[in-house]
Amino acid sequence: MRVWCRRRPPALRRSPAREIFPDVADKWALLIIEALGERTLRFSEVRDEVEGVSHKMLTQNLRMLERNGLVERKVHPTVPPRVEYTLTGPGRALRTTVDAMCGWTHEHLGHIERARERFDA
Amino acid sequence: MRVWCRRRPPALRRSPAREIFPDVADKWALLIIEALGERTLRFSEVRDEVEGVSHKMLTQNLRMLERNGLVERKVHPTVPPRVEYTLTGPGRALRTTVDAMCGWTHEHLGHIERARERFDA
DNA sequence: CTGGATCCAGTTCGATACTG
DNA sequence: CAGTATCGAACTGGATCCAG
Numbered sequence: 001m002r003v004w005c006r007r008r009p010p011a012l013r014r015s016p017a018r019e020i021f022p023d024v025a026d027k028w029a030l031l032i033i034e035a036l037g038e039r040t041l042r043f044s045e046v047r048d049e050v051e052g053v054s055h056k057m058l059t060q061n062l063r064m065l066e067r068n069g070l071v072e073r074k075v076h077p078t079v080p081p082r083v084e085y086t087l088t089g090p091g092r093a094l095r096t097t098v099d100a101m102c103g104w105t106h107e108h109l110g111h112i113e114r115a116r117e118r119f120d121a
Numbered sequence: 122m123r124v125w126c127r128r129r130p131p132a133l134r135r136s137p138a139r140e141i142f143p144d145v146a147d148k149w150a151l152l153i154i155e156a157l158g159e160r161t162l163r164f165s166e167v168r169d170e171v172e173g174v175s176h177k178m179l180t181q182n183l184r185m186l187e188r189n190g191l192v193e194r195k196v197h198p199t200v201p202p203r204v205e206y207t208l209t210g211p212g213r214a215l216r217t218t219v220d221a222m223c224g225w226t227h228e229h230l231g232h233i234e235r236a237r238e239r240f241d242a
Numbered sequence: 243c244t245g246g247a248t249c250c251a252g253t254t255c256g257a258t259a260c261t262g
Numbered sequence: 263c264a265g266t267a268t269c270g271a272a273c274t275g276g277a278t279c280c281a282g
Contacts, residue, residue, distance in 0.1 A: 177254095254274080259266105
């Protein structure tokens with residue numbers, strides 16, 4: 001298994017990875033992954049954790065993440081149904097990079113806000 | 122300056138960081154940041170580097186990145202005009218996390234493709 | 243509770259044309 | 263070359279309703 005994190009990864013141009021990228025570089029996808037973290041959450045719990053996500057967006061994105069093997073979906077055959085979502089190994093690996101991105105956001109919040117003020121003037 | 126990368130960053134819910142996040146967690150924004158890297162590129166060079174980006178998307182996103190202080194825009198008053206884009210400090214910091222995400226994509230490409238086949242069946 | 247389907251308002255995006 | 267403006271097609275996403 002190649003470890004790309006050490007050196008600069010290859011360009012995304014014309015790469016098959018480029019086809020994956022849009023699924024991953026998406027606001028809702030990343031927020032859902034971040035919300036799940038190490039936990040196992042029910043559909044409604046994820047919805048409560050991810051501020052502002054609509055029912056539709058949540059199902060769509062959870063389905064997409066499941067399709068890509070980032071999230072495991074476990075259905076309990078009860079009534080009412082209970083469906084639980086958990087990050088898979090690769091999903092958790094991606095989460096660490098999302099964490100870094102969230103960390104970056106918090107760290108540079110001030111810089112960004114100042115830059116915006118300057119720009120908007 | 123708090124360093125969030127060590128521990129898990131705070132939740133994005135109801136945070137001012139959450140307002141920044143959509144700008145950053147965007148396909149074109151991340152691809153542009155990745156394309157710039159440590160280099161200084163002209164508008165047309167960025168366009169050539171970022172596969173499939175339209176003129177309009179590129180201007181919009183470069184403007185947005187500039188507004189957020191992630192990219193510096195330098196105009197040379199020549200004719201024809203020459204405009205160069207470079208990542209700022211925070212921009213370069215973000216790029217390292219984007220690198221990690223690209224690395225993750227390459228590393229887990231196989232897993233994702235297999236998961237997709239399974240799911241689509 | 244979970245989730246699929248439908249409708250449609252609003253947005254996005256690409257193409258095109260035009261400016262300095 | 264870089265950038266803006268405009269237009270229409272395509273898509274997105276939210277609301278709603280129904281089903282298991």
